[in-house]
Amino acid sequence: MSSIQDNKFQAIISHAKEYGFVFPSSEIYDGLSAVYDYGPYGSELKKNIRDYWWKSMTQLHENIVGIDAAIFMHPTTWKASGHVDNFSDPMIDNKDSKKRYRVDHLIEAHADKLKEAGKEQEAAALLAEMERTLDKEQDYAAVKKLIEEFKIVCSVSGTANWTEIRQFNLMFDTKVGSVAEEADTIYLRPETAQGIFVNFLNVQKTARMKIPFGIAQTGKAFRNEIVARQFIFRMREFEQMEMQFFVRPGTEGEWYKFWKEARLQWHLSLGLEASKYRYHDHVKLAHYAKEACDIEFEFPIGFKEVEGIHSRGDFDLSQHEKFSRKKQQYFDNDLNEEGKPYGNYIPYVIETSIGLDRMFLLILSNSYEEETLTKEDGSADSRVVLHIPAKLAPVKLAILPLTKKDGLPEIAKELMNECKQQFKCFYEEKDAIGKRYRRQDAIGTPFCVTIDHQTKEDQTVTIRHRDSMTQERVPLSKVREIVTQAIEK
RNA sequence: GCGGAAGUAGCUCAAUUGGUAGAGCGAUAGCCUUCCAAGCUAUAGGUUGCGGGUUCGACCCUCGUCUUCCGCUCCA
Incomplete structure (x- = not known):
């Protein structure tokens, strides 16, 4: 790692704190190692990434449904999954x-x-x-x-x-039961996947799903990392976005390929450069995997894993069938080559698992730019700008009256009331207009609208684009539509 | 966990051989009414990471401790 890249990573961390994206946990008590809190803009960005993933999974795929399983699970779950024996x-x-x-x-x-x-x-x-x-x-x-x-x-x-x-335990544990002596030890889940597996039949039956189908879930997971560093890249408490796709045995190879490609396309759909991505195929496989790869992204600290695609076979469902003594089979009515139903089997699973916090860091670090500009009079100028994709930006539109007199704030507030129904807006009437633009650049707001004296005459405003810093004059009544189009693109 | 470095206002940094902390930026309020940061005025904000020791007196010397950063180690 070069010192230039290193400095850039430090600058991003500082920026994240200074502008309310990410704070160290419990900072007033000197912090808690490898735990971070998301601030006002950070929580918006994180939510937008989560929503974009959720929509792309459960809304754009008719054969994928979502669940929200609890973090607490029966302790036997982790015996079945191998986490108790293999990682402690x-x-x-x-x-x-x-x-x-x-x-x-x-x-x-x-x-x-x-x-x-x-x-x-x-x-x-x-x-x-x-x-x-x-x-x-x-x-x-x-x-x-x-x-x-x-x-x-x-x-x-x-x-x-x-x-x-010393015992290096992957999982955190806690006690369930209000009377300490009678309490049972249970674990905080180290992955969300098992919540999907133990609900496999519940979901399949109640949502009347037919194989192949997927179950998606986002949620917190907890791992006692031995060394936890590199900001939010590796945290003890983190959030996963997982989708387990259940397929007929024998078709896992083609579905693995399908999801490997589809997941990279999802990343590229955000306008991220393909050259910054690469696959890393696993040679040494985990105990549950048949085939596995990572999608890696070039962070300021080098190529790092953002997402994993794993062909897990029937390992998890078989294990749960064994430990729970409940059949985890699916009856496949589709006809095989001989014209007979495929019948009962335990489905094979293709997993796509992406770290929400890592995706957040990906967007943040890839968006961050310290720009050097030349002013009209030729003097040097600079700005820090986050080129966050418009659909993920914490604030979509800043509404800025040029002055706080002459009825301009009234017009601005009217626009504010109209737009805030649709997307996140920010209103500010203080300070010079240039300063307000810079503040919005620093949090990645894609559009600023300025209401000036001309607005009162012809009902037009200037809309200013974050990345190019160009401005155009548009009708006041079109603002909402312009922004909406840009964030839905 | 081991080794190295560093902790002073939100940020960047000052504080003469030890003499009870200042500035710029930022923030807030007001003035100005201006389309790309750095115009004017005022205000807020620090038990100098924390705790002990030496001293008449410690940001400064000393010991301990905590945290952060860098390197090594580990990593599903």
């Missing part, structure tokens, strides 16, 4: 090499060494002891002792200078 391993660090190990891997590797050296009994004893202390009792002090007794050393530093054993 005890870890230990070697203080000299700074290398971090999964404790079970470290001990198993040592046992293998013992076996190679012909000390079968010792190896067996070690593994048995690990099973008792680590897996059954989860007595980390005893496991640490075990490591010391067997003089297990780090393969890099060769020392046995270990930290305490």
Whole structure:
């Protein structure tokens, strides 16, 4: 990462705070690491991105419906999904090499060494002891002792200078039940997907969906990241926009291809440059995946994942069928080549999963520009402008009377009342007009309308375009239509 | 988690060898009525990150602590 890009990223973070897009969480208490709050303009932008996604999924696709599942889910959900077992391993660090190990891997590797050296009994004893202390009792002090007794050393530093054993748990947990002792531990969901899977049949039956069909959901998810940095790119609390698409087994390949292409098109539909996007196909796949790729975008901090498309097979539904003992099958009435119904099966799933906060950062960082201008008298000038796509901009139209006298504010307020029904407007009569334009540039408002003395004579106003800074004279009565057209484009 | 650097007004920065904090911008109110920031007046805003120590006296020296940034480590 170059220092220029680095500075740009810092500038964007500062701008986001200064203009009410993103604040560090709990800032007056020195902040909370890897958690951020969205301010007045940030929450508008975020909502607009979410709405645009939601509409493109559930309104433009007749075979996709939405749900809003709870963040709390039955704890068994996460056993079924693999999150409990696969992502909560005890870890230990070697203080000299700074290398971090999964404790079970470290001990198993040592046992293998013992076996190679012909000390079968010792190896067996070690593994048995690990099973008792680590897996059954989860007595980390005893496991640490075990490591010391067997003089297990780090393969890099060769020392046995270990930290305490710590559990790096992906999931946050909390207690359900008002009486503490009787309370059960439940988890804050680490992904929204499982809320869709456990409701698969509810949705399919009540909305009378036929395969292939999709279920979309947006919502918060929580992950205990080991290192959380890079602003809102990696947060402990974040929002996902996910769509799980259920298909007949055997057709997953073509649907994976379809969604891989369709999702990139969605990004490009916002007018973002294709050259800033690329696919990253996964070679090493997660435990649930058959095929997977990321859509990456060139952020100021380099190419980073914004969205993932995964072919999950029937892993999730099969797991839930196994753990819940409830059939998760779909009866397919369509006829196969032999003229018979396809019959019962567990559908395969193609997942599209995009991080709303990452999309927000994408829009923000890609929109940000420090422009150098030349004034009419030849002197240098500058402005900071956010080229946010009009349909996503927090404020669509600023209504500015040139002066606050002579009846201009009255006309402006009339226009305000007309337009605010339709889209977000901002009214301001203070300060020089140039200064007001700059303030709107800084929050990405695509249009400014100025009411002047001529307006009183011929009912026209100047409309000023953010990106080009050009102005045109238009009838007052056309303003609402012009803005509406631009944001629906 | 480890190593390095930094914390003074919303932002950018001042404050002579230690002598109880200032400016510009920004904000707010008013003046001016002007189509692309930086005209005039006034006002608000700081236990100098926090806590201890040294000192007659600490933004300044010292110790601890917290936070942020950079690098390493980890990452579904």
